[in-house]
Amino acid sequence: xxxxxxxxxxxxxxxxxxxxxxxxxxxxxxxxxxxxxxxxxxxxxxxxxxxxxxxxxxxxxxxxxxxxxxxxxxxxxxxxxxxxxxxxxxxxxxxxxxxxxxxxxxxxxxxxxxxxxxxxxxxxxxxxxxxxxxxxxxxxxxxxxxxxxxxxxxxxxxxxxxxxxxxxxxxxxxxxxxxxxxxxxxxxxxxxxxxxxxxxxxxxxxxxxxxxxxxxxxxxxxxxxxxxxxxxxxxxxxxxxxxxxxxxxxxxxxxxxxxxxxxxxxxxxxxxxxxxxxxxxxxxxxxxxxxxxxxxxxxxxxxxxxxxxxxxxxxx
Amino acid sequence: xxxxxxxxxxxxxxxxxxxxxxxxxxxxxxxxxxxxxxxxxxxxxxxxxxxxxxxxxxxxxxxxxxxxxxxxxxxxxxxxxxxxxxxxxxxxxxxxxxxxxxxxxxxxxxxxxxxxxxxxxxxxxxxxxxxxxxxxxxxxxxxxxxxxxxxxxxxxxxxxxxxxxxxxxxxxxxxxxxxxxxxxxxxxxxxxxxxxxxxxxxxxxxxxxxxxxxxxxxxxxxxxxxxxxxx
Numbered sequence: 001x002x003x004x005x006x007x008x009x010x011x012x013x014x015x016x017x018x019x020x021x022x023x024x025x026x027x028x029x030x031x032x033x034x035x036x037x038x039x040x041x042x043x044x045x046x047x048x049x050x051x052x053x054x055x056x057x058x059x060x061x062x063x064x065x066x067x068x069x070x071x072x073x074x075x076x077x078x079x080x081x082x083x084x085x086x087x088x089x090x091x092x093x094x095x096x097x098x099x100x101x102x103x104x105x106x107x108x109x110x111x112x113x114x115x116x117x118x119x120x121x122x123x124x125x126x127x128x129x130x131x132x133x134x135x136x137x138x139x140x141x142x143x144x145x146x147x148x149x150x151x152x153x154x155x156x157x158x159x160x161x162x163x164x165x166x167x168x169x170x171x172x173x174x175x176x177x178x179x180x181x182x183x184x185x186x187x188x189x190x191x192x193x194x195x196x197x198x199x200x201x202x203x204x205x206x207x208x209x210x211x212x213x214x215x216x217x218x219x220x221x222x223x224x225x226x227x228x229x230x231x232x233x234x235x236x237x238x239x240x241x242x243x244x245x246x247x248x249x250x251x252x253x254x255x256x257x258x259x260x261x262x263x264x265x266x267x268x269x270x271x272x273x274x275x276x277x278x279x280x281x282x283x284x285x286x287x288x289x290x291x292x293x294x295x296x297x298x299x300x301x302x303x304x305x306x307x308x309x310x311x312x313x314x315x316x
Numbered sequence: 317x318x319x320x321x322x323x324x325x326x327x328x329x330x331x332x333x334x335x336x337x338x339x340x341x342x343x344x345x346x347x348x349x350x351x352x353x354x355x356x357x358x359x360x361x362x363x364x365x366x367x368x369x370x371x372x373x374x375x376x377x378x379x380x381x382x383x384x385x386x387x388x389x390x391x392x393x394x395x396x397x398x399x400x401x402x403x404x405x406x407x408x409x410x411x412x413x414x415x416x417x418x419x420x421x422x423x424x425x426x427x428x429x430x431x432x433x434x435x436x437x438x439x440x441x442x443x444x445x446x447x448x449x450x451x452x453x454x455x456x457x458x459x460x461x462x463x464x465x466x467x468x469x470x471x472x473x474x475x476x477x478x479x480x481x482x483x484x485x486x487x488x489x490x491x492x493x494x495x496x497x498x499x500x501x502x503x504x505x506x507x508x509x510x511x512x513x514x515x516x517x518x519x520x521x522x523x524x525x526x527x528x529x530x531x532x533x534x535x536x537x538x539x540x541x542x543x544x545x546x547x
Contacts, residue, residue: 170403183464
C-alpha cells in the first residue's frame with residue numbers, strides 16, 4: 001500500500017506540474033486580455049510535433065530548446081496579427097477566434113503529420129529506471145519531466161517577482177493604460193507574454209509528447225483539464241493555477257490508482273448489497289471508472305460554491 | 317514647447333473637444349480652468365493618446381497627435397491622472413521604479429529626492445500602494461510620473477478631495493517641479509492654487525478655450541469668473 005501511495009504521489013506531482021506549465025500561460029494571458037485562449041492546448045500539441053520533427057534530424061535535446069522557441073514565435077504572431085485586431089470587436093469575437101484557431105491548428109497538424117501517433121520517444125540516455133522501490137521502477141524520464149517543470153516554475157516566479165520586466169507585466173495586467181502612460185510599450189508586453197505563454201505550453205508538449213503520445217487529439221485530451229485548473233485556481237491567479245494543477249494531478253492519479261468501489265465503501269459500514277440487485281452496476285462502480293469525471297465534478301462544485309475559484313478575485 | 321491647434325475629440329457620437337487651441341512654453345506653469353464636463357481632462361487624454369484626437373498636437377515642434385500612449389510619454393510628456401491610478405498590489409518603491417523610463421540615466425529625479433520631499437512615502441516604501449491614504453497616493457502618482465523625467469508634466473486635479481494641509485504640500489511640489497525646469501500643465505478647479513502658482517491660465521467652456529490671461533488679469537476679470545468658473 002505504501003509503495004502505491006508513494007508512486008501515485010510522484011506521478012500526481014509530475015502530471016500536476018506538467019499541467020501547470022500549460023495553466024500558467026493560460027492564466028497570465030487571461031489576466032492581460034480578459035479572454036480565455038481556447039487554442040492554448042494547441043500550442044502544447046505544436047510543441048510536441050515540432051520537437052518530434054526536429055528530433056528526427058538532430059535528436060531530442062536540440063528539439064527541447066528549438067521547439068518551444070518556434071511555438072513562442074507562432075504565439076507572438078497569433079497575438080500580433082490575429083488577436084490584437086480581433087480585440088476591437090470584443091471578447092466574444094476573441095473567444096470565437098481562439099476557438100477557430102484551435103480547430104485550424106489541429107487540421108494543419110493532421111495535414112502535415114497525418115492522423116497516426118508519431119514515434120516521438122524519450123532520449124536513450126534517459127531510458128532507464130532511476131530507482132526501484134518495492135519492486136516498482138520509477139523511470140528517469142519522469143524525474144526529468146519533474147526537474148524541467150520545477151525549474152520553469154522557479155524561473156517564471158523569479159522573473160515575475162524579481163525582475164523589472166516582471167514588474168511591468170504585473171502593472172500592465174491590472175492597469176494597462178496607466179502603464180503605457182509611464183512610457184512602457186504595453187502592446188509589446190502583451191505580445192511577449194502571449195508568446196512566452198505559448199512557449200511554456202510548447203515545453204510541456206515537448207516533454208509530454210514521448211510520455212503521453214504525440215497524436216492530433218493530444219490538445220483535445222489535455223485542453224479541457226487545463227481550463228478546469230484555471231477556473232478552480234481562480235482566473236488570472238498564478239498561485240491558484242499552481243495549487244489547482246497539483247490538486248488535479250494528484251486527484252487524477254490517486255483516483256486511477258486506488259481501486260475501490262461503492263461496495264467497498266458500504267462494507268466499511270457493514271452494509272452488504274445484493275449481487276443480483278437492479279443497482280448492481282452502481283454498487284460495483286469503482287474509483288478508476290469515475291476518475292475522468294472528477295475534475296469536471298470539481299469544476300461544477302467550484303462554480304456553484306466559489307465562482308471566483310480558490311485564489312481568484314474575479315467571477316468566472 | 318507644446319502647441320495644440322484646433323483639437324477635436326469624440327466619445328461615441330458626443331463631440332467633446334470642439335477646436336481646442338493653446339500652448340505651453342518652456343519652463344511655464346499653465347493652468348486649464350473650467351467647470352466639470354467642459355473637456356479639460358479629455359484635452360490631456362487626447363494629448364497623451366488615450367482618447368483619439370483630431371487636429372494638431374506638436375511637442376518640441378514634432379507632431380505627436382495619433383501616437384500611442386507610450387510613444388508620447390517617451391517623447392518627454394508626463395501625465396498624472398485624476399483618479400490616482402497607483403498600482404495597488406505593488407509597493408511604493410515598485411510603483412516609483414515603474415515610473416523610470418531609462419534605468420541608466422534617470423535624469424532630474426532620484427527615488428531619494430521623493431523620499432526627502434515626502435518622508436511618509438519613504439517610511440512606507442515597502443508597503444503596498446493600495447493601503448496608502450488618498451493624499452499619499454496622490455503624492456506617489458506625481459512622484460512616479462516625475463521618476464520618468466518628463467520635460468512637461470500634465471497634472472489632472474491634483475488637489476481633488478485632499479485635506480488643506482496636503483493641498484499645501486501639492487503646491488510645494490509643483491513649485492519644486494517648476495524650479496527644476498519642468499513645464500507644467502495643470503488642470504484645476506481650485507482657483508486659489510492656480511492663481512498662486514501659474515504664469516498663464518486658460519478657461520475652458522463647451523469644449524473650447526473661452527479665455528486666456530495671466531493670474532492678475534483673471535483676478536480683475538469678474539465677468540469671466542462669474543460666467544465660466546463660479547458655481
